[in-house]
Amino acid sequence: MDAPLLSVKDVSIAYKVGALDIVAVSNARFDVPQGSIVGLVGESGCGKTTMARALTRVIADNARIKAGQMQFAGQDIVSLSEKDMNSLRWRDIAFIPQSAMNSLDPVYRVEYQIVEVLRDRGGLSKSAARKRAVELFEMVGIDPGRLRDFPHQFSGGMRQRAAIALALALEPKLVVADEPVTALDVIIQRQILDQLRSLQRELGLSVIMVTHDISVVAYICDRTVVMYAGKVVEDCDTATLLNEPLHPYTMGLKNAFPDLHSAGTGILTPIAGSPPDLANPPPGCRFAARCPFATDQCRVEEPMLTEDAPGHFVACHRAVEAAALREEAKQPGTWGTAA
Amino acid sequence: QDPIRTIHLLSRPQAAQPAEFQAIQLIAQEWRKLGLDVEVDVMPWSQMANAVWYNRDDWDVTAWQMTGRPERSDPDEIIYNLFHSSTADKGYNFIGYNNPEYDKLVEEQRVTVDPEKRQKLVIEAQKMLDADQPNMMLVHPQQAFAFDKTVFDPATVVDQSGIGIRSYWTWLSLAPTGEQKDVIVNSSDNVIAVNPLYISGVTDNWLTELIYDRLYRVGPDGLPTPWAAEGHEWRDEKTIAVTLRDGLKFHDGNPVTAEDVVFSYQATTGGEAPMYAPFGQNITNIEIEGDNVIVFTLATPSASFLTSSLAKINIIPKHVWEPILADLSSKEENAESHQEEMPIGSGAYKFVRWLPNEEIVLEANADHFNAPKADRFILRIVPNAEAALGMLRSGELNFLTDFQGDPQVLITAADEDGDLQVVSTVDIGFRYVAFNLRRPPFDDPAFRRALSSAVDRRLIVNAAFKKFAVPSNSVVSPALEYWHAADVVDGFKAGPDVAKSILEEAGYGGVGERLAYPEGVSETLGK
Amino acid sequence: MSDPIIELKDTKLHYKIGNAVSAMMGLSTTVKAVDGVSFSLRKGESVGLLGESGCGKTSMGRILVRLEEITGGSARFEGDEIGDLKGSDLQRFRSRSQMIFQNPFDAVNPRYSIRKTLEEPLANAKISRSTWHQRIIDALDLVGLGDPEQFLERYPHQLSGGQLQRVVMARALILEPDFVVADEPVSMLDVSVRAGVLNVFRDVRDRLGLTAIYISHDLALVRYVCERTIVMYLGKIMEDGPTEDIVHDPLHPYSQALVAAVPTPHVDQSHDPLPIGGGAPDPRNPPSGCVFRDRCPRAQLRCADEVPQPRRIGTRLVACHFASV
Amino acid sequence: MNSLKPLLIRTLQLALVLWAVVTILFLMFRLMPGSPLAAYIDPTFTEEQQEALIRQFGLDKPLWQQYFTYLVNLLKGELGYSFRYRAPVAERIWLLLPNTLILTFSSLIVAYVFGILAGAWLAWRRGSRVEVAALPVVLATRAMPEFWLGMVLLAIFSFSLGWFPAGGTRSAGTEYSSLWALYTSADFLSHLALPMLTLAIYSQGLPLLLMRSNMLDVMKEDFVTMAKVKGLSSYAVVVRHGARNALLPVVTSFAIAVGYQLQGNVVVESVFSWPGLGRELVAAVLASDYPLAQGAFLMIAIVVIAMNLIADLLYTFLDPRISHA
Amino acid sequence: MPETVADTHESGVARIFAAIRLPVGDPFALAGLVIYAVFIVTAICAPYIAPYDPSEILYTADYDLASDLPPGAKGHLLGTTSLGRDIFSQIVWGARSALLVGFTAAFMVAFIGSIVGLLAGYFGGWVDAVLMRLADVAFGIPFLPFVIVISAFSEPSIWNTVIAMGLVLWRDTGRVIRSQVLSLRSRGYVEAARVVGSSDLKIILRHITPNILPLSFLYGSIAIGWAILTEASISFLGFGDPDAISWGFMLQDAFASQALARQAYYWFIPPGLAIILVVSAGFFISRGYENLLFPKLGR
């Protein structure tokens, strides 16, 4: 196997709020192989966006990457000078934000915004940039005649496509997509996912797909990284993750998700409780408080992310018992009693 | 005894009339010491005029003023109009003074053409007023004007008696000494009209005086002197013949003829110029004799005819105004609303340009028989007194003709500056407090005398007028030396004690506490 | 069969855009949010209202709790026209027909404590004050907030989203209504707590025998809580029938697309291209005839001229000229 | 076409507003106590002369007839006849309006250019000492009475330093071939300097504070973050995307500010002997010249109303979100 | 976004503060509040603080006025005016006029504006149409000229400014509050209150009004400044009330007495500063609200 395009190692990112340090991502570690789609899933507030944004190093004023490396094509994003980082941005790493409405400048026509990036960052002439904009629009399936519209004249789905077009403008190696379909209706969501997938194949891109929806992950991602309270708890190929999860949180997540095509309407099981306070995380495993299988060890000793099987990383003390736990996890009663 | 109701004392606002306002505050303070309940009502001029002129029964006491105008150099206008009973209803006798003896006296001086006899009558009238105290005379202000003595030769400034250096005569003789040959003067009021048939405002009059000639003019000594006329001759008490000066020309080049003069007088009385009309009212007939003698026939003998008519009415070109008046005769509007694009007169200055609310430019008429020494006369409108003084010092103005502020400030500024010269002159006009004689207790001369003598005039002079005024007890200014009754002023005793004893003598109760009417008199106007 | 509790006949709700002056000048445009919808609900039935964003689901719900006045047709609650209710009838209706709002953070007054929030309906219904406390405790208990006492004096910002949504539910249920509209009650909640709220909803509905309308754009959720589903598109009903039938064998082309588009948590799901493309048209300017025709793979000339009327096909009503089993 | 409709409606509305203002104005001046002509009737006038004067100004007719005549005259562009100047009001107003407009616009342009730059700069330096020190100063400039500020500037720059003339629009007796020659002359500009500065100091606070707070808002918007993520230069981020967006409401506020400034001019024109409409209004009111006061008031109101309209239009045309909706 | 609400049981004052969400934590707002406090205390205690009657004309023994005294002379802290009145006493009493004018005007503006905004926003329809057209008309009336005309027609009085403000300046408050009410009206909890059967009155009073109080207060605090500045301008133009000693009157008096030419800076600097301070205080407070009303601005 080739060296991964991106390799995130032990990255910790903290927000400073008053005197508190909110460690939104701690010791994250995962790889993005060349030409694959990697999903990043987890509950709201678990640090997905923080992680994704860190890859562009445009982070909030009060945020700081405290430790770790992000090796991207031989360079460490964390230690790169601002100038070098800036030249990396968009040419190599592009970004698709969650809300394309707010990410397009309302006072400029969409064409201008594409041309701007092509000229300023891609060095194209104005006419070449225009031609390329037409190509890009055709590529994402919008009528190029609408290039001269303002963003608000687009529907939600079109805006999201425009954002994808913008991201692909400079043919980057890596596209980071932060919940690109969460706000959309199922039909449009499906169209966008299909589009993204085929473009990724055609152009040989790598994609990081942030989402909280495991169905989306199941539909499109090759590998999946599960985060919980700032930590990576499981990381493996998607099929394995869905069929043979090792981490109890992953198992719980599956149970809480409705499945349209399952036979009958099996009972959904919530994971009781709520994630820990990131400003003051508990000792031991962060999921312990909500985990039906937690032991005393879990509550004091923090599990490390280890490669349990080839390509399957998990951070759980009881990973070896996973097969048995999976069976137990399918019983609704298991989860109701926790916490 | 019935206590006297609260007396309302009307004054204009401090911003408009700082000295008057201050004087009224002081007077109110002194009257309160007598036990009178006084309230000062401050109102703008329009409201005050409305209250005093049009509702003659409804006010108690008001501050008032008569301004000095050249035609008031003759005492008739003041001693007659202000106090004759015939003007009590609608005219200037708004206080309602009614004294048949006085009426007779002033009627007589009117028709007495012999100056010496007339002088006695005028002084007699002043004494009568002193005794009655229909008004509480305060001061004759001293008007202060300043000019830049590095621009103009100070010797050429003419201090007209009772008017000051802002006089017609100054504008003719003022001699520039250097490059700056324009006279730049100021006014705080907007110019309303430049119209020989409309008495629109004090400032406007400075302009019409310069643009239009008159047969006579009030001279620097306050007496009428021939101007566009060569002289006059009384043919009898009611007939006067005036000879027109030769070679006069209007600014458009046409000669000034006797016909123009006659036309001018007829125009003023012809109904299209209501404000000028009174000045020609006494004329019953005008005729031309030869080609330059104009003979006026009067309804009654008039001692002041030269000053109030011949020195008042502007000579206007018949060829310009005849069609205008003909046109106006069929309309609601009269000549007062007709503003000429380019007013044409025969005066020492010609009209050049008018920028509304900013400036008016006149230019010397070199052809005039008394051509000015300066090149131009420029009137700047400066509503802000502080700015006016600043402009004088910076050279934006070189002759301060309108100064509403404290003269002492002007003098200090001139001292500091070194280039400025200040000249102050006792005014013909005066400031006074008018009692409404129709309303008790002001119908009682003793009460009026008491109030009047309650205030030592030195206080008013010093405190309100900052020493730029002379105390007054007569409507005829000391500036009119010939007519002024000095004894009346010198003999006036004032002070709180004088006032109290007068009141006690007249039977008023509660002097010093809550002043009350004498026994048997009751308050009819209080609530 | 019992009398329907809710009965809509050709119900319309048109919004005018523009102000009074433009209306006077005839310059305003209309959005036909609900345009000729008919259906009825029997007591105890729970129905999912499914459709894309902007198709009029919320508007429909708002009509049923009288937050909007209909512009045409009729909407009846137990035989009474909802819009005509007045005085004590209205008061009674208000306590019998309730709504659960989408965004729990917005649906409670941030200045009110939980107790005060729950007291408001009790006060309005003139319930004797002495019973308030007990009823509040019972309601909180009903929605699964264990140990209710500890919540009473808290303010909304001191609760999690899941807890707050339960409070909103408790407020809707405290007067023991007969009918509830739930407008996307879990869409603002986190994945892990959604299931809990959905379960409570199901549970309460069954226990109280509620008639319920559950609004969502997610077919998987609708399937989880409702036995019957109504699919809407641009203000009109496309298909109406038992949820399981629609999930397994959608008859209307739009329903078919909808079902096909829902992803599932399985890697081996179908990646076939969707039968339809594009997005919903501008609601101010819907297509003539069948509103779905411009995206419909089966559309023919007839669809442009003729508005398809709902037809009964088996267990279902379908508004398509060509639908068949 | 679509963007013309709202314009039409707006204009119609404003015509109504104008009519209302005109009516209020008429009533205000006619219903005040005393005869409007009181100050202009010389006591020496005969009854007949007085009546003639009253007739001349149309004051003998019943109120409704006066009102009607007034409206008709307004439509013809006639504002009546000044008591004092015995001349048509419109004539005087047209002579003075340009001076007022020049003063207003020049001061506002200076204020806005400065305010926008300084506001953007302060937003950029947010939290720095300069910003902390600058804000109270800016707020204090808005708290100064304009005439006070004017007087102080007059004392310093004119009386003490002698840099600028103290009043008027030009030096005494100077003549210019055209208005253009006048307005571009050094003489005029030096006369304009102080009054303009006074108004500009007073007005700069609004654009400054507005720009600053908009800029702070905009810099937090997603599209600005995205511009950074795109690796665009700081210039492109701050100016092209930040300032350009922040500018919108500031530019629209300009039109509103013109309206406000025009009202404030009344005071500054008096301080600097500026021959403008505001001073004329005060003089007219002081002299009880009601037709003139009314005309000047109306003219100011018309500009204010027109500016409100322009603000709306600017907003509509400058913000693509509205203009292309 | 959930708003923060104080949890603890509060005293009466604290409750009012909490209701209008007075931004006491903001340094600007705090400065503004302190200035107001000093100013209110001065106004209330004026008779005890001021050594002289502010309109009393003081003289020396020999019929001369005790006028034009520079600060410090003969026990006059800030000197005397050209009419021989004690400036310090005038400043102190001026606070009283400013307080009266400022606060009543602010109350009128905030009160009328809030009522209009509430009615128009909540009831919509023709109520809204009528009220907003009225607001348009009010927007079309140039304010200062309007005050001038009102002042010229009525007796000179400091209340003219207040009346004019009440008649015209409610418009800004009214519009802002209307749009606030419009958005509040569609807030979930207001609709929820309707669904659970709360009457309009109850909804307005209990759910909507508490949310617009801060806005009313904000506009009120700006109106205080407007009132004081307007009163000063009116005085300067000569339409003021000469009997009421206000700071505007003092400035007018100073300029009428040619403070600049005399270099009598003590005549116009103190009242000018007093005005600037009090008016700024209103702005400071409203700036504090800015942070509160638009929390994303942060600090």
Ligand SMILES: Nc1ncnc2c1ncn2[C@@H]1O[C@H](COP(=O)(O)OP(=O)(O)OP(=O)(O)O)[C@@H](O)[C@H]1O
């Ligand atoms: N600017 C910030 N300052 C302080 N804390 C922040 C900031 N941004 C995010 N956080 C906190 O960091 C944590 C992680 O946030 P992040 O946005 O990365 O989560 P997420 O997984 O993307 O969640 P979501 O699914 O809601 O988008 C959260 O607890 C959040 O509250």
Ligand SMILES: Nc1ncnc2c1ncn2[C@@H]1O[C@H](COP(=O)(O)OP(=O)(O)OP(=O)(O)O)[C@@H](O)[C@H]1O
């Ligand atoms: N108050 C209103 N005024 C004008 N148009 C409205 C109003 N409320 C809703 N609409 C329009 O009516 C249509 C239906 O809206 P509705 O909110 O009922 O849709 P929905 O199906 O609930 O959508 P979503 O899934 O986005 O909540 C939309 O086009 C919407 O823009």
Ligand SMILES: [Mg+2]
């Ligand atoms: Mg996120």
Ligand SMILES: [Mg+2]
């Ligand atoms: Mg909805």
